[in-house]
Amino acid sequence: MEKNIVLNPIWTSSSPSNVKELAARGEGVAILFEIQVRKELASGKLVQIPTDLDVTKNFYIICRNDIWLTEEEQYLIQLCREYAP
Secondary structure, three states: OOOOOOOOOOOOOOOHHHHHHHHHOOOOOOOOOHHHHHHHHHHOOOOOOOOOOOOOOOOOOOOOOOOOOOHHHHHHHHHHHHHOO
16 A cells, blocks of 8 residues: 555465466466475576565464364464464
8 A cells, every 4th residue: 555556366375386376377476475486486487576565464373172282282372472473
């Protein structure tokens, strides 16, 4: 909004591989984590467009109340709460 840029998503997917393939075929622009596309960037299959846009993503931890969490799962949740803003 600060830059008067309007994003009009016409496709959303929970599969990074599908999004990468569509972008590589020139069928759109994808916003992905750099770690998800390192190999494709290195090979030239995808190109990175530098921006100064502040794009944020919210993550949620969801677990069922009727299932006990293992010690490792509890530790992971603790780490997420400690290091996430």
